[in-house]
Amino acid sequence: FILTAVMVSSCSDDDAVQNLGTLEIQLRLTCGLSDIPLSNIPVKITNAIDNSELEANTDASGQVIFENIAAGTYNVIVTQSNDDYTLSGTANDIVVTRQQTTNQAVEINAVDPNAGLVIKEIYTVGANDGFASLFKDQFIEIFNNSAETLFADGLYIANLFGETGNAGEDTPITNVLPVGEFVYANLIDQIPGSGQDYPVESGKSIVIALNAVNYKEGNPQADKALDNTDATLERYSVEWLEAQGRIGNAFFDLDNPNVPNMNNIYIYEATNFYLFNTYGVGALLISKDASFSDSDIVDYTRPGSSSTFKLMKVPVDKVLDGVEILENSQAASFKRMPNTIDAGFHFVNADGNAFYSGKSSRRIKDETASARFGRVILQDTNNSGVDFESLDFPDKYGYNQ
Numbered sequence: 001f002i003l004t005a006v007m008v009s010s011c012s013d014d015d016a017v018q019n020l021g022t023l024e025i026q027l028r029l030t031c032g033l034s035d036i037p038l039s040n041i042p043v044k045i046t047n048a049i050d051n052s053e054l055e056a057n058t059d060a061s062g063q064v065i066f067e068n069i070a071a072g073t074y075n076v077i078v079t080q081s082n083d084d085y086t087l088s089g090t091a092n093d094i095v096v097t098r099q100q101t102t103n104q105a106v107e108i109n110a111v112d113p114n115a116g117l118v119i120k121e122i123y124t125v126g127a128n129d130g131f132a133s134l135f136k137d138q139f140i141e142i143f144n145n146s147a148e149t150l151f152a153d154g155l156y157i158a159n160l161f162g163e164t165g166n167a168g169e170d171t172p173i174t175n176v177l178p179v180g181e182f183v184y185a186n187l188i189d190q191i192p193g194s195g196q197d198y199p200v201e202s203g204k205s206i207v208i209a210l211n212a213v214n215y216k217e218g219n220p221q222a223d224k225a226l227d228n229t230d231a232t233l234e235r236y237s238v239e240w241l242e243a244q245g246r247i248g249n250a251f252f253d254l255d256n257p258n259v260p261n262m263n264n265i266y267i268y269e270a271t272n273f274y275l276f277n278t279y280g281v282g283a284l285l286i287s288k289d290a291s292f293s294d295s296d297i298v299d300y301t302r303p304g305s306s307s308t309f310k311l312m313k314v315p316v317d318k319v320l321d322g323v324e325i326l327e328n329s330q331a332a333s334f335k336r337m338p339n340t341i342d343a344g345f346h347f348v349n350a351d352g353n354a355f356y357s358g359k360s361s362r363r364i365k366d367e368t369a370s371a372r373f374g375r376v377i378l379q380d381t382n383n384s385g386v387d388f389e390s391l392d393f394p395d396k397y398g399y400n401q
Contacts (some may be wrong), residue, residue, distance in 0.1 A: 019067045021096040024047040027062035030109045038062030048073040071098040078382045086111040088381040090343040092332030121362045123394045128358035129221040137226045138210040138275040152286030153193030161186035162282025165331025182312040189262040203376045205399040206232035210275040212259035240264040266312045281325040282336045290318035328352040344385025360394040
């Protein structure tokens with residue numbers, strides 16, 4: 001009896017070993033960087049199926065080896081900060097095969113962790129208030145991560161078009177329009193002002209709401225709703241669309257006369273009354289030096305479809321900050337941004353299903369840098385996979401000093 005038990009256990013162990021593989025990761029500095037050591041840098045891998053994580057530090061050559069890990073698909077995140085820069089890199093959809101060694105190079109960039117205005121929070125999925133708010137309560141918040149007052153006048157806010165891993169989607173937009181010099185937006189608005197009308201003090205923020213409306217008012221579930229009348233600006237496009245002979249949507253797109261409106265620059269569809277997609281966001285903060293015209297519009301047709309979307313090209317070198325939010329933790333192949341903008345991606349829920357949850361996506365605080373410089377500094381590694389967290393309820397102006 002004892003011998004039989006040992007034999008069964010041995011066979012079981014052999015089967016388990018046969019289902020394991022090895023992942024070797026080699027860090028490499030991006031072109032133009034040198035004299036930056038790649039030793040003792042934490043590398044985290046996440047199993048895209050069950051979201052289990054493993055972490056290890058690189059050796060003197062910048063290599064790390066994960067042995068005897070479950071076969072499957074993995075995402076890699078690398079990040080490390082010091083007084084001068086933050087090292088950041090990622091690789092997605094790496095397939096580890098049973099009893100095989102997979103080699104993967106990961107390009108590492110050095111970014112300034114305190115570089116001006118950053119996207120602090122994005123709220124799009126709808127309040128858990130019995131559908132009373134109906135996605136009308138969306139907002140984006142811009143935070144000043146620098147030590148001096150900056151002006152938001154003239155900056156653009158854009159939403160990138162493309163599938164985000166939602167059920168039924170199978171073709172990333174990058175299969176047709178590869179990202180590189182440009183990314184592709186279906187909505188662009190601009191902050192008004194003549195240069196100094198919208199100051200953002202160090203450690204403070206401005207909020208741009210879809211509708212600057214109090215959704216608590218008359219709402220039986222007011223505790224789950226937002227009051228957006230405190231927004232700095234709101235996006236209103238009905239009159240702009242109608243001036244072009246198009247149709248606005250006065251049910252979703254409301255105008256609060258007490259809150260200034262964004263300038264509408266480009267909206268592809270007349271029904272595109274949301275500030276961002278509800279289940280996946282490609283949010284960009286773009287320099288006021290950018291310009292957009294009809295000559296920058298390109299056609300996009302989904303494979304197998306006869307419908308063509310007209311999208312505005314956005315030059316990557318004019319993007320100040322970008323945040324990619326996909327449907328779930330397994331949606332890496334649907335990324336719409338190059339790594340130079342956002343090396344990773346965030347998701348509200350690991351398995352999706354975020355509609356009407358009231359959850360929000362917020363950039364985390366860099367505790368080390370904040371303590372060092374004596375002011376609130378938000379983490380900015382150009383990788384929203386580590387820079388952002390999901391909140392059970394929005395936190396407008398939450399970090400403001």
